[in-house]
Amino acid sequence: MPPWVAFVPRSTSLLKGRGIERLPLAIHCRNVAIPRVSRCSHLRIRSASTHVSPTAINAQPRIPPRNKELHDAISDLSGDAGAFVNISRLQLALQGLAVQDAVVRIAVLSLGNQRIAQQLARLLLADPLGAEEQWERDLDKTGDEGRPILLRYGDEGDTHPSSPLYRILSIPSRVLQTHRLEVLISTLNTRVPTANRSAADALVVPILPVTSATTSIVPYPVHKTLVLGDGLDSAVEYGKFTWDVVGDMPDMVKAAVDLPPPMKEMESEKHSTCAAVNIEAGTAALASFRLSIANATIYEQGWFKSGMPILSEWLVQGMNSSETPKPALKRLVESLVDDAENRITEADTAELNHLVTAALHPDVTQSILDHLETWAEKSHAELRDELDEAFSARNWHKLAWWKLLWRADDVGVITSEILERRWLVSAEKSCIFLAGRMDQAGFPDDVRKLSIPLQQETPSSTLSDQASPTTPEPPTSGEAATNVSTVVHAPQPWPAQIAASRSELSRITIPHLQSLSQRLVLAALSTTSISSALSALLYISVPTFSAFEASAIAAVGLTFSLRRLQNMWEKARETWQAEVREEGRKTLKSTEETVRLIVSRSQKPVADSAGVEQRRTAREAVKKVRDALARV
Incomplete structure (x- = not known):
């Protein structure tokens, strides 16, 4: 081979983007190595044209005819079975088939x-x-x-x-x-x-x-x-x-x-x-x-x-x-x-297992529904009787308005004790027992898989308006971004509405009630002190004022402050009682609806038609690739 044949350009713009690597600069002929072209050489190799056609920017690669069928089959696989293939490896295969x-x-x-x-x-x-x-x-x-x-x-x-x-x-x-x-x-x-x-x-x-x-x-x-x-x-x-x-x-x-x-x-x-x-x-x-x-x-x-x-x-x-x-x-x-x-077979197996385990005998589901009705009836009766007993007990009367002056710090303890010991305690235990029977019967062991989260109103009342005159600040952008949690939760084997509602009541209403009691006591003492100081000032500064007339002003201030304390505190206590009862009723209803939803979905197992069609199309695309690969 003549030595001048070895001098070839390193790369041109026409070679780039077509999977063609750089050509060697020196070709060894037997034992004689032809020298490479120096980068600093005075020779300059210019391309025929530096103009790039607009249509060549997004031009499709020239696929070898032998790889054309397989390349098209894999391209269809990315669309028909995109959920079951590794896209990175698929793209690597397409790049390899696009060149000789x-x-x-x-x-x-x-x-x-x-x-x-x-x-x-x-x-x-x-x-x-x-x-x-x-x-x-x-x-x-x-x-x-x-x-x-x-x-x-x-x-x-x-x-x-x-x-x-x-x-x-x-x-x-x-x-x-x-x-x-x-x-x-x-x-x-x-x-x-x-x-x-x-x-x-x-x-x-x-x-x-x-x-x-x-x-x-x-x-x-x-x-x-x-x-x-x-x-x-x-x-x-x-x-x-x-x-x-x-x-x-x-x-x-x-x-x-x-x-x-x-x-x-x-x-x-x-x-x-x-x-x-x-x-x-x-x-x-x-x-x-x-x-x-x-x-x-x-x-x-x-x-x-x-x-x-x-x-x-x-x-x-x-x-x-x-x-x-x-x-x-x-x-x-x-x-x-x-x-x-x-992956398609695993999806089919998971769907079949779901259909098999979801189909339960009618007698089993009817037994679960009977137990659910019994649980709901006993739970509503428990809510009524236990709260009646709690609100008529001695501890609750310790929070009467005229005892609030020395019991203001005990509001949180007494109200928390009512929620922990009197608010649907037996109903929660019976709900766990019912969930155990459902698990034994073959219902799913994770409530989140089949139950739709029922919207619950956040426990709120006028206490939140009375407790603090300021409104909470909106979360910043950084705080909003942290609302999405990546924590993997453990399976929830029974409905958790009762425990969640109790926690929300304790977290939201009790601090407001505690704060209101302290504010009312402080307001009553402030009003009484101001009226007493005013009466003493008038008695001293005005000679015509008698002690009886000056004491009347102090008595009016004391009466006004105590009356305001009585009205607002008793109204707050009645509102909290009504809210606790209403939240208990809503929680029981939400739990019952969740269990009924799980039972109804398990009674009528329906295959995912969209998933079945997707897997059928994916199988056809895979078969098409196998046939094309066999013919290559």
Whole structure:
């Protein structure tokens, strides 16, 4: 080949966005390497035109004809079965099918320090026939405090735009060039549970942390994942994390554990999901061969002893570029549809279980309704009798208006005692007993799953207006944002309206009543004191005023203050009594309606027609993808 044929442009605007990577600048012809074009060369290569057509901005990719049917089927899968597929992996599959020779992503995840993953990637990608390069020294260092690293093929001097997700390194590795690979180096935390993410998703869709004004996470789907552990403890943690998923994808996930080298070379199965390696032995073998070619035997022994050949073979497995699409891409599509089918089956199973457990015998439901009517009747009678007894007891009479002067501080204690000991105590216990019978009969053990929250009026009265002249300030924007809670609540096996209403009454009405009593006592004492001072002042300053006339003014002030204290306090007590009775009646009615709603829904189990149709459409889309994949 003539040497001038090797000079090609690095990239053009027409190549960008079509999945075509940069072309090499030098082509090695046998033993002669053609020099690269210097960046500072006086030669300038200009494109034919710098004008970009407006229609090319959103132009559709030119999909190879062989991948067209499969690409369209997967695109339909995103719309028909979007709730059952991993969108990140689906997009990765579409990107791979949109080009002739797709780039394959491989993740090297460390279970501990990311540095060992960087060292392993260096051993797998380094050229033993060449000298140590700068990118190898960079990987051998600790790095940017565990920041993920993305390895791409290219010159070491290539510049890349800064990214908050990872640090990009261009390395002239023949492995990356020949098999068109990208390697992501990051960590895998098996100790922190991931919400709504299975262990399989965590392995094939690593999460990249983003630290900005608000911390978020970004998924980065890959075709294959190599997990590296350091010692037996990490191997045990990895086994606990993936005990139910590793066997389902042995060709997509490989685990390696850094262990001391054995005394003699041990053969490992090629298709095993786990392998023992020793990074230190592999590094020493590579260094010895680079030191002198005469150490080839030492290099071979140390290299096989380190366990690296198995990982090197697994790394390039499924990367045959002669097949379109590549086997690794086909395996990604197979895993995608398998996962979608499993999720559809799980949804069907959950729906069937709901229908089976919801259908109860009519005699059972009628028995529950009879017990509910009995409970409601006894609870209303209890509410009436217990409150009548409480409001006629000696403790309540301690709060009479003429005793309020020395009993103002006892208002909260006495009213709280009435709510705790007299307000629907037996009704709450009977409700729990009824919920136990419903659970035994087969009704759901979580009331929140079937019951609609019934709106309850917040216990309020004129006490809130009388207690404080100021109105509460509206919540700020920061407080409003905290109203949405992410706390996972435990299942609620019985209706909690009684306990919630009692808590609301204690929290809202009692402080207002306590505050009103103190304000009325203070107002009565202030009025009496002012009138007495006025009468004394008139008696002293006006000689014609007799002691009887001056005392009349003090008596008028005392009478007015006591009369006002009597009227307002007795009205507040009567209002609180009526409110406690009314809230008890509403609470019993709400509890009864909640139980009846649960029973009625369980009597008439109805399949979710929209969900059934959605799953049927998703199954058809999955079958369409399988058929298209079989014809590729």
